[in-house]
Amino acid sequence: MNGKALILKALNHEDVPRTPWVPYTGAQIANLKGYAADEMFQDVDKLVECLLEAEAQYAPDGLPVMFDLQVEAEILGCDLKWYPNTPPTVSSHPLANEFTIPTRRLTREDGRIPIIMEATRRLKQMKPDIALYGLVCGPFTLASHLRGTNIFMDMYTAPDQVKELINYCEEVVSEYSVFLAEAGCDVIGAVDPLVSQISPASFEQFLSEPFAAYFKKLRDLQIPSTFFVCGDATKNIPAMCETRPDAIAIDENVDIVEAKKVTDEHGVLISGNLQLTITMLFGSQQDNQKAAIDLMDTLGTRNFILAPGCDVPFNVPPENIVGIGMAVNNKEAVRKALETYVKKEDLPEIELPDYENLDHVLIEVVTIDAQTCAACGYMLASAQDGSACFGDKVKVVERSIMYPENVSFMGKVGLENAPAMLINGEIKHVSLIPTSETLEAEIKAAMK
Numbered sequence: 001m002n003g004k005a006l007i008l009k010a011l012n013h014e015d016v017p018r019t020p021w022v023p024y025t026g027a028q029i030a031n032l033k034g035y036a037a038d039e040m041f042q043d044v045d046k047l048v049e050c051l052l053e054a055e056a057q058y059a060p061d062g063l064p065v066m067f068d069l070q071v072e073a074e075i076l077g078c079d080l081k082w083y084p085n086t087p088p089t090v091s092s093h094p095l096a097n098e099f100t101i102p103t104r105r106l107t108r109e110d111g112r113i114p115i116i117m118e119a120t121r122r123l124k125q126m127k128p129d130i131a132l133y134g135l136v137c138g139p140f141t142l143a144s145h146l147r148g149t150n151i152f153m154d155m156y157t158a159p160d161q162v163k164e165l166i167n168y169c170e171e172v173v174s175e176y177s178v179f180l181a182e183a184g185c186d187v188i189g190a191v192d193p194l195v196s197q198i199s200p201a202s203f204e205q206f207l208s209e210p211f212a213a214y215f216k217k218l219r220d221l222q223i224p225s226t227f228f229v230c231g232d233a234t235k236n237i238p239a240m241c242e243t244r245p246d247a248i249a250i251d252e253n254v255d256i257v258e259a260k261k262v263t264d265e266h267g268v269l270i271s272g273n274l275q276l277t278i279t280m281l282f283g284s285q286q287d288n289q290k291a292a293i294d295l296m297d298t299l300g301t302r303n304f305i306l307a308p309g310c311d312v313p314f315n316v317p318p319e320n321i322v323g324i325g326m327a328v329n330n331k332e333a334v335r336k337a338l339e340t341y342v343k344k345e346d347l348p349e350i351e352l353p354d355y356e357n358l359d360h361v362l363i364e365v366v367t368i369d370a371q372t373c374a375a376c377g378y379m380l381a382s383a384q385d386g387s388a389c390f391g392d393k394v395k396v397v398e399r400s401i402m403y404p405e406n407v408s409f410m411g412k413v414g415l416e417n418a419p420a421m422l423i424n425g426e427i428k429h430v431s432l433i434p435t436s437e438t439l440e441a442e443i444k445a446a447m448k
Contacts (some may be wrong), residue, residue, distance in 0.1 A: 016019060019328060021305070023321055024310060025064060027314055038084055043115070044119050047115065052126065073146065076142075093150075139172075143162070173190065190225070199235070211245075229250060232417040237263070241263055241265075253416075270309075274306070288324050290338055331346065365383050365397070365398050379429075390443060415427055423446050424446050
């Protein structure tokens, strides 16, 4: 059975002979051919070249054509900042100062859509036996790209407008999904990192209807769907399942064993949740193989696809992903080879700031990476926006767990999930972005 057939059977909730494997290759595959990420994301020939190399090395059953949540935002008027080692990030929000509802619709010729459609067509012809994933920006994250961090206060002060904006964004990404299906995508996923940053009540109020509408449209197109989320989305997984995607994709912030009990009850496949940093970025090939085998042993072959927690960081060593592919396709042989392997712990020792004797309020925002993780970026932006009125009396620093010392920091302060916000060393917000009013009150309290 080829990879595409394996993925489609799994998404149809059928028994499959082994666990399917989908590496969420984003910027990382530019490394395979010596390109910068910003080159690859804007050049169809380089994108296809890197995807073909990833297919050859990583032995995947499926691959995303492009993992970039800024495609629609760029077309709708957001400025982007480009980087050599990550996808681009949104650097301006066209609705930040005037909250109106756009009317623009996408076309097949807008922005980088032609690059993605052409890459899909070429891959479909050259590699018909793997499942191609088309990814769209989820409507809530797209709405936040357009409105900025104001949207979190708007949910309290202008809920009807927020609903209208999210509904508009759902229509936009639904149109884009049709283009991806036309080009040949076998699976389409809505990637909405900010879903983890709101409460179940807010999900029900703002997101249940548009996501249910979106996944119904994909069913009508006879395209399997995946609902991608980043961060600790545990609280929202039941509501996500009720919007009726075929699959939910989660990261290392969620206990996948407990989450699968929920998804199984709803007849939804779960995908994930190899650790992006501790295992994939900092670990050895053997660490990655052991993590993969442990997940496959624990979760079995039914209603499960092995994958990273999100798109793979740029500096993840290719041999680690190669090793996972080996473990998937030759599990017992790799298991035998790992019998004598012992993982080495080599995270650095760190000293925490002297919080009690600071001459300012210190806000530390723990992220995966604010450049690549939308939820992390908005958590950091909310800290910067909420503290701006205090001037140099407040300092905001990002602690990205792409760096080993910040993984050590998480362990030292007792933090298990990211993104998170600490004020003078006290954990205040985990996977819930605070309003500016809440943060300003917390800063004032810390000053006393």
